[in-house]
Amino acid sequence: GENVEQHPSTLSVQEGDSAVIKCTYSDSASNYFPWYKQELGKGPQLIIDIRSNVGEKKDQRIAVTLNKTAKHFSLHITETQPEDSAVYFCAASIRSEKLVFGKGMKLTVNP
């Protein structure tokens, strides 16, 4: 089955810096890659997703890139703000099948 690896597990940056989270997946049939932000005591919130027919997607300060050949995808957050502090999860799925999550990365943005 699919296996998703995520790194780093923690990241601390200064406000205004950029943050990058990287994930790899094992099943080349995976075609949907969402990213979730989870604040303490809350459910995950979808922040951006990318499908296998595109290589990059951007939404304001957030961008995701996908390299199907290497089977990895990354989340880029620019101009980080303290409210970006949270745990970020990547996930992958094959069409109409369950999501497989990475282990998560705790991002801390220091004012």
Add this chain to the structure above:
Amino acid sequence: GAVVSQHPSRVICKSGTSVKIECRSLDFQATTMFWYRQFPKQSLMLMATSNEGSKATYEQGVEKDKFLINHASLTLSTLTVTSAHPEDSSFYICSASYGSSYNEQFFGPGTRLTVL
């Protein structure tokens, strides 16, 4: 749009009792709902997948007689933890999708279960 609610947000119960958690899709019809469990500082672990009107599909290692799932309508799924024990204490999160060809899921806010 695509809002999912859960009730209750937190519950404390005694060991041996049963607890029911509701998951509702508020503004869409959810053909599929998922139940996850999340222990502190860990990732989400899928427990089961349910489609409206049919039996849930449980992940390996999840006891179907202990975690009863009912998906009676396109907007409501329930998870009942039967004969709860302290090791069942966790954060339970549901998600819902409306059956697009890609498995886009919308998550609820979670339910914190504490079993004494």
